[in-house]
Amino acid sequence: MPSTITTAPLLLAAALLSHAALAQEQPVRIGLSGPLTGANAFAGKDNENGVRLAVEDLNAQKIKAGGKVLRFELQSEDDQGDPKAGVNVAQKFADAGVKFVLGPYNSGVAIPASRVYDSAGILMSTVGTNPKITQSRYPNVFRIVASDTQVGASMASYAARELKIKTVAVIDDRSAFGQGIADEFARQARASGLSVAGREFTSDKSSDFATILTTLRAKKVDAIFFGGYAPQGAPMARQMIQLGMSGVRLLGGDTLCSPEMANLGGDAVGANVLCAQAGAMLDKQAGGAAFKAKYKARFKRDPDVYAPAFYDQTMFIGQAIKNAGAVDAAAVGRALHGTSYQGVAGTYGYDPSGNLKKTAVTVYTFKGGQLAPLASY
Template sequence: MPSKLKTAQLAPLLAALLAIGAHASAQDQVVRIGVSGPLSGANAFAGKDDENGVRLAVEELNTQKIKVGGKPVRFELQSEDDQGDPKAGVNVAQKFVDAGVKFVLGPYNSGVAIPASRVYNDAGILMSTVGTNPKITQARYPTVFRIVASDNQVGGSMAAYAAKELKIKTVGVIDDRTAFGTGIADEFAKQARASGLTVAGREFTTDKASDFATILTSFRAKKVDAIFFGGYAPQGAPMARQMKQLGMANVRLLGGDTLCSPEMAKLGGDAVGGNVMCAQAGAMLDKQAGGPAFKARYKQRFGRDADVYAPFFYDQTMFIAQAMKSANAVDPAAVNRQLRTLTYQGVAGSYAYDANGNLKKTAVTVYTFKGGLLVPLASY
């Protein structure tokens, strides 16, 4: 038998192996992907869903062991709770700046995205948001991307569907005074009037409210055929329940993408069905080539169904990785140039951006609920 290596002989060998391992690790380029969203409060379900979309993409990218500039790239996720609050969102943005994060997915809320976008732009950080308020990209910051349709498109599509398909004549409009709620309600009201609908009134609430009886009673007296709510599911669901309690079961509750959430059915119960309709950016996920497979992978990984925006967060993370490979660099300025040049086919649709960071073309799908599940009605 060969004699055993003595400790003195073994030590240099171990040191050499460790050096090789350290050298290999040092060759990795670490790319930190930040996620800013509400991980606490009423919209925490949405923030976690968005984070999961990015997490799934990061995990899949790391198994691919992609190389950029001849060096392996390792993606790391850093998720922060912006509480859906503008001030907290700016603090999160500064935290990412200090941590050297160069790519941020989020914020979820338009009211957070508007002030945070300036911090990200000044630091050269690429921000990819699902905030739909037109003001986000009207600032023309070169590092900002909106990865879904804007309020103009979503609100307009819902108004067109209400007029042409539902034959609605009179509608009441409510918004929650957030940047998102106000923006989408404004667009819906404008397009509704252009489509020949009568807007019977505009009422206001907050994104913390739970009692809508006074507003709903006012609209009931005006005999509206539908109510458009610019706001989020945690308010939309109790609004639907209260409409039912007030004998307004035949009045449609319309909304934007934030009402296209399983949370609506979960919180609203049997008050949320064919009476609720919402418009969501993107084509029907089940009709997209990679849609069903994405939904299956998501559920297997997280034990729950994907919500509204997870597919878009997943797609944009993958698009950023593709842009890095095309640029042969992980520098955000180089990646930015590729994002504004390339077209990327994701699980939720096709992505190509104009000079302002808006999608050049995107579908909007109108949904309703059946048995607690979203059912697509039409795409625009």
């Protein structure tokens, strides 16, 4: 009985101390906008995991601003990869007073959402690759990977120089991302001396490409570039083999550089599939292996395409807050523009439009269901 009497005041004192400590912390909400449901949910969850890991690491640093220790909190919202839903998410973040948003994942969502974020004074960091995203030169919109111009051009150059491809066809899914990267690939392909034998269109909901592929088979193309996402790219690879096009390579951008391609495509996804992804080879970066190990220990799976970039940009925002001594988005944006950050996937530094000043692009294929790097540009 005496121990109960003694313990109760101690528990009360501990609770009061904990409450006082929390009262002296300033919450900083980091918003995540991405496709958390639907065909691209695997990518949305991967992006979310990258931000979550960074939020945990930032909280361990006990960063201060305005004399208070900051407590970073993640608020995730499902934009469904849909422009209208993405704008609604942006407005929800604005109404909630969120000042920093990671995402959207899809270019078609990022373009209209960026206008809302700019009007609300919110700092947006996206992996949307369509060049239009940064052409408005909003001061607090950042593209944290290479653009379609860089990725599409690198894939075209590799196809011409290394694969010795002569004739190529182009398919896109009519999304802002798919059309953008397909246009850039086609432009650079022609500049590299390739013949573009056909341009076909599908949708980001399709799963049957037999008619399109039969048309392109008749044109005797050496390769097909697909501007679209893995949930369509994988069945396309399968159907190419079923139609006797096993010798025709399937090329794509960063969205095909995903384990989901192998998961969905199985044996049909191998050396016949090549893709170009923004960033240098993660395994060859100083912090790459450690990040992959940390990610797998925390989430029981390997990181997908963009988890490293989402992690790095969240950490960069934390550094910028520390440098600015404030959590004001405009001040943090100026700090991001005025400095650089060495992340696990490379060095981040932005030009006045919000594009990376310098970024590598790596071309990959698949071996045994895993991405295998071929070259970096």
